[in-house]
Structure formats: structure tokens, C-alpha cells
Amino acid sequence: xxxxxxxxxxxxxxxxxxxxxxxxxxxxxxxxxxxxxxxxxxxxxxxxxxxxxxxxxxxxxxxxxxxxxxxxxxxxxxxxxxxxxxxxxxxxxxxxxxxxxxxxxxxxxxxxxxxxxxx
Amino acid sequence: xxxxxxxxxxxxxxxxxxxxxxxxxxxxxxxxxxxxxxxxxxxxxxxxxxxxxxxxxxxxxxxxxxxxxxxxxxxxxxxxxxxxxxxxxxxxxxxxxxxxxxxxxxxxxx
Numbered sequence: 001x002x003x004x005x006x007x008x009x010x011x012x013x014x015x016x017x018x019x020x021x022x023x024x025x026x027x028x029x030x031x032x033x034x035x036x037x038x039x040x041x042x043x044x045x046x047x048x049x050x051x052x053x054x055x056x057x058x059x060x061x062x063x064x065x066x067x068x069x070x071x072x073x074x075x076x077x078x079x080x081x082x083x084x085x086x087x088x089x090x091x092x093x094x095x096x097x098x099x100x101x102x103x104x105x106x107x108x109x110x111x112x113x114x115x116x117x118x119x
Numbered sequence: 120x121x122x123x124x125x126x127x128x129x130x131x132x133x134x135x136x137x138x139x140x141x142x143x144x145x146x147x148x149x150x151x152x153x154x155x156x157x158x159x160x161x162x163x164x165x166x167x168x169x170x171x172x173x174x175x176x177x178x179x180x181x182x183x184x185x186x187x188x189x190x191x192x193x194x195x196x197x198x199x200x201x202x203x204x205x206x207x208x209x210x211x212x213x214x215x216x217x218x219x220x221x222x223x224x225x226x227x228x229x
Binding site for chain 1: 123150152160161162163164167206208210212215216217218219220221222
């Protein structure tokens with residue numbers, strides 16, 4: 001079974017530029033999560049989708065971050081404009097949460113992440 | 120709130136046993152996850168405890184006390200490859216949102 005795919009793996013941009021990250025979750029997983037992980041810290045949830053609807057975006061800085069999951073499968077996270085403090089690893093994860101009968105809906109499977117450096 | 124506290128770093132010797140503790144506020148959904156994260160890699164699932172007690176899985180065991188808001192991860196027969204960050208995480212909503220601790224950086228030395 002293929003895992004969660006993310007691209008690009010690395011990105012370096014200057015502040016005030018824009019950047020987009022792409023995620024393809026595990027096939028059949030209804031819920032998709034985007035996390036931001038700053039060096040030395042645990043992942044922090046930015047946004048959670050169930051199918052193509054937003055479940056939780058309470059910690060998404062909406063003035064500069066946006067995300068979509070139009071067809072309930074792939075997702076894109078965008079930052080515009082980027083700031084120095086956005087330098088982090090952006091992790092995408094997926095889970096069976098939202099699917100009836102799922103044995104462990106809370107277990108999340110993570111992609112390799114995109115390491116963003118803003119200079 | 121969902122404050123999760125775990126030590127920032129620990130050091131142990133190859134072949135030894137180490138216990139990594141995690142405490143959290145007992146509100147919301149029960150259950151606790153442990154993930155392992157090697158440097159530069161994504162977190163990988165280790166365990167999920169939803170009931171009180173100890174669950175053993177090979178060299179790794181995880182314990183939960185829901186009333187005390189306390190969990191620990193026990194690693195036996197430590198190997199050099201166990202050097203990693205260990206993240207404790209708690210479900211925060213019905214949709215599976217996880218709140219992570221800052222992670223415990225474990226260094227295993229010869």
C-alpha cells in the first residue's frame with residue numbers, strides 16, 4: 001500500500017514570496033491533516049479536512065495561509081506571502097477518521113514532509 | 120486545554136532500559152499516542168493506549184493512567200537506532216485531531 005506522498009521535499013524562498021505544497025493521502029483515507037513542525041517542537045495542526053470539508057482550521061494563520069482539498073483526495077497548502085518564522089517542516093497526514101467501522105480512526109499516517117526555508 | 124508535557128531530552132546506554140514520561144490535562148477524549156521520529160523523517164506510529172494499563176509490543180511498551188493524565192513509553196534492550204525523538208500525542212476532537220507534546224530527544228550511547 002502506498003503511503004502519504006508529499007512534494008516538494010525541500011523548498012527555499014525569500015520572505016514575501018509565495019509557496020505551495022502538495023499532498024496525496026493514502027487511498028481511502030477520509031481525513032487529511034496539515035501540520036507545521038518547527039525545529040525542536042512537536043507538530044502543530046494547521047488544518048484538518050474530512051473528505052472535502054474543513055473540520056478544524058483554528059490554528060491556521062488565515063491572513064497568509066490557505067488550503068484546499070477540492071475533490072476530497074489531494075490537498076494543497078499555500079503560503080502567501082511567506083515570513084521568516086514560517087521556516088519549518090510541513091507534514092501531511094491522513095487517517096480513517098470519518099469512515100464508519102474504522103478500527104482505529106485516530107491513527108495518523110504521515111508523509112515525509114516538506115522542509116521550507118524562508119530567507 | 121490539552122497541555123502535554125514531556126522531558127526535552129534523555130540519554131541512555133545501549134542495552135539499557137529507558138522510560139519516557141508524558142503528562143497531560145485530562146479533558147476531552149481519552150487515549151494517548153506515542154510516535155517515533157528520526158531526524159529529518161516523518162513521525163511513525165508506535166502505540167495507542169485507550170484503556171488503563173500496560174501494553175507490550177516487542178521491545179517497546181506503553182502505559183496509560185487516564186485518571187492521572189499520565190503515560191510512559193518504556194524501551195528495553197536499547198539499540199543505537201532507537202536514537203530519535205519520541206512524541207506523545209492526544210486526540211483533541213472526534214475527527215482525530217492530535218495535540219502533540221514537544222517531543223523527547225533520546226540519545227543512545229555505546
